[in-house]
Amino acid sequence: MPPSAYEISWFGDRCLRVCFGEQNTPETRVRVLSAFRLIESEDFEKRFSLTPAYTTLLVRFHPLAVREPERTLRTILESHPSGACEVEFNLIEIPVCYDADFAPDLESVASHAGIAPPEVVRRHSGAAYQVAFVGFTPGFGYLTGLPAELAAPRLPNPRTRVPAGSVGIAGDQTGIYPSATPGGWRLIGRTPLRLFDAHRANPSLLSIGDSVRFRAIDRAEFESIHRTIEGSV
Amino acid sequence: MHSFSILEPGMLTTVQALGFPHHVEMGVPEGGAADPLSLIVGNRVLGNFDSAPALECTLTGATVRFQEVATIAITGGETYVQLEGASSRTLQPWNPHRVNAGDVVRMGPITRGCRTYLCVAGGIAVRSTLFGDSTNLRAGFGGFHGRALRAGDTLDFDPAEARPVNRVMDADRFSPQLLDRRTLRAVELPLADRFDPDGADRFWRTEFTVSNQSDRTGIRLEGASIPTLCAGRMISEGMTPGAIQVPENGQPIVLGVDHPTTGGYPVLACIASVDLAILGQLRPRDKVRFEPVSVSDAHRLLRAHYQQLGKFPKREVPIR
Numbered sequence: 173m174p175p176s177a178y179e180i181s182w183f184g185d186r187c188l189r190v191c192f193g194e195q196n197t198p199e200t201r202v203r204v205l206s207a208f209r210l211i212e213s214e215d216f217e218k219r220f221s222l223t224p225a226y227t228t229l230l231v232r233f234h235p236l237a238v239r240e241p242e243r244t245l246r247t248i249l250e251s252h253p254s255g256a257c258e259v260e261f262n263l264i265e266i267p268v269c270y271d272a273d274f275a276p277d278l279e280s281v282a283s284h285a286g287i288a289p290p291e292v293v294r295r296h297s298g299a300a301y302q303v304a305f306v307g308f309t310p311g312f313g314y315l316t317g318l319p320a321e322l323a324a325p326r327l328p329n330p331r332t333r334v335p336a337g338s339v340g341i342a343g344d345q346t347g348i349y350p351s352a353t354p355g356g357w358r359l360i361g362r363t364p365l366r367l368f369d370a371h372r373a374n375p376s377l378l379s380i381g382d383s384v385r386f387r388a389i390d391r392a393e394f395e396s397i398h399r400t401i402e403g404s405v
Numbered sequence: 406m407h408s409f410s411i412l413e414p415g416m417l418t419t420v421q422a423l424g425f426p427h428h429v430e431m432g433v434p435e436g437g438a439a440d441p442l443s444l445i446v447g448n449r450v451l452g453n454f455d456s457a458p459a460l461e462c463t464l465t466g467a468t469v470r471f472q473e474v475a476t477i478a479i480t481g482g483e484t485y486v487q488l489e490g491a492s493s494r495t496l497q498p499w500n501p502h503r504v505n506a507g508d509v510v511r512m513g514p515i516t517r518g519c520r521t522y523l524c525v526a527g528g529i530a531v532r533s534t535l536f537g538d539s540t541n542l543r544a545g546f547g548g549f550h551g552r553a554l555r556a557g558d559t560l561d562f563d564p565a566e567a568r569p570v571n572r573v574m575d576a577d578r579f580s581p582q583l584l585d586r587r588t589l590r591a592v593e594l595p596l597a598d599r600f601d602p603d604g605a606d607r608f609w610r611t612e613f614t615v616s617n618q619s620d621r622t623g624i625r626l627e628g629a630s631i632p633t634l635c636a637g638r639m640i641s642e643g644m645t646p647g648a649i650q651v652p653e654n655g656q657p658i659v660l661g662v663d664h665p666t667t668g669g670y671p672v673l674a675c676i677a678s679v680d681l682a683i684l685g686q687l688r689p690r691d692k693v694r695f696e697p698v699s700v701s702d703a704h705r706l707l708r709a710h711y712q713q714l715g716k717f718p719k720r721e722v723p724i725r
Contacts, residue, residue, distance in 0.1 A: 181594070181595055182592065182594075182700050183594060183645065183648070183672070183675060184591075184592050184594075184645060184647060184648065184674075184675025184676070184677070184678075184703075185592050185675070185677050185678050185698075185700050185703035185704060185707070186645075186678050187643075187645050187675070189642070189643070196640050208430070218427065221426045221427050221428075221429050221430075222429065222430050223429045223430060223642075223643030223644070223645075223666055223667065224430060224643070225640070225641050225642040225643050225667050226640050226641060226642070227640055227642070228640075228642040228643060229643070230642065230643025230644070230645065232426055232429070232645060235678060235703075235704050235707060236704065236707060236708060236711065305430075305667070306430060306431055306432045307432050307641065307643070307665070307666045307667030308432060308641075308665045308666060308667050308668075309432055309543060309544065309665060309666075310431060310432045310433045310541070310543070310544040311431065311432055311544070312432050314641070314667075350432075350544070351543065351544050351545065353543075368431075368432075368544060369546075370534040370535065370536060370541075370544065370546035370547065370551075371532075371534060371546070375428075375431060375433075375534075375535060375536075376431040376432065379430075379431075380430060
């Protein structure tokens with residue numbers, strides 16, 4: 173990766189903020205992802221903790237334990253000049269039930285898009301998504317790839333409680349609520365999968381860089397998967 | 406295993422260890438004690454590892470009964486602590502105390518500061534996760550079943566985990582720096598196109614009031630409104646405890662240990678590491694100001710702080 177492709181600045185006294193571009197573009201996101209993977213694989217002593225986002229990577233460390241953090245970071249980032257670190261993509265399939273009970277805002281998304289609700293389901297579950305990063309709350313994946321016509325504004329009055337597993341749309345983003353929280357996204361379905369479980373080997377179902385597809389399931393399959401997951405705990 | 410049970414949990418009492426910032430990329434903040442300095446000192450007084458889990462009480466203390474003999478220390482926010490048992494007495498904070506089986510430890514309201522720690526020799530036993538031993542209330546994991554404590558809960562500890570401490574320590578020397586100082590040092594970020602110099606200047610000159618909308622996720626400040634130049638144009642990015650975000654209403658939020666790991670508001674400055682523990686002791690209506698420091702000065706202050714803390718013998722974590 174050429175040095176000109178990023179800028180490093182202090183973010184307080186124990187974080188460095190690496191910025192890979194001013195615009196949230198696919199190229200910038202790939203740079204963030206490859207830098208994230210590179211540091212993860214080269215930082216053998218686990219001195220750095222990383223928070224990737226759309227255009228930036230926040231690198232946290234103990235300021236008295238890491239000497240010359242900026243230089244160390246540049247050395248790692250420039251150790252693969254082409255930026256071509258091996259990137260594997262997991263494909264995560266997420267079953268989603270788009271039944272009316274789980275989709276209080278399907279109608280409003282449909283009318284906003286000027287298409288019928290079943291067509292929203294078809295397009296939402298037909299698209300290919302990628303996890304730009306996992307952030308905000310444990311296990312919440314920021315997905316890119318929502319078909320443009322499905323974009324819809326946030327609810328004017330957020331709900332006080334959105335059930336875990338709810339699949340929503342806000343602006344040009346789609347995502348899944350990992351735990352029950354208040355929220356203003358338009359809900360169009362629900363997955364029976366657990367997005368986050370601290371006691372699993374892989375606590376977060378989604379990781380940065382993963383490819384994601386939604387598979388439409390009926391209520392019976394939702395209940396069946398749900399029972400299996402609950403029974404395994 | 407020895408145990409104690411909760412008779413009254415107070416407003417919000419959770420099991421907290423030291424924060425563990427190692428899997429932020431899963432959206433999990435470092436969490437842990439909101440005032441880690443009080444936890445560390447309480448643990449050192451008892452011969453525990455710095456990271457041993459303890460009770461964190463918020464604004465009001467808890468009342469607990471010990472089923473077995475224990476050694477405890479109470480640190481952090483100021484409160485009146487009464488030991489009720491065969492020989493009833495008042496317990497001095499920041500000191501180790503022996504309690505007998507059946508004794509009740511009753512903590513009153515927290516009158517100065519916001520959070521009081523009840524540390525137990527051996528540390529509270531918890532089921533560890535990849536994210537450490539602390540309670541994450543939002544996602545409901547860690548600590549004691551991932552939730553706030555309730556009357557009737559029983560917590561285990563193993564006194565054999567602690568090492569005897571011979572030295573008498575003047576641990577209460579940390580109290581004034583945590584509870585009296587209300588000017589926090591912070592490192593300013595490049596203003597870039599997010600703030601104008603007048604807005605930043607206003608921030609450094611203002612005495613803010615801590616809002617009662619504050620918790621472990623963040624401290625909301627009331628006072629002068631700080632204008633931002635980038636409303637609605639920010640792209641979400643990584644955050645850290647102590648980051649001072651300015652949302653559209655101009656009222657700054659200082660992120661706490663349970664902060665959202667990413668956020669879309671511009672950050673004006675970040676609290677210097679040396680002063681982060683004070684954030685955990687800010688209570689609603691407290692007045693607070695900020696003072697700019699350079700990165701190198703912040704590191705110098707932190708080094709001096711560790712030298713002071715180093716006078717308290719630390720138990721090194723064995724290498725496994």
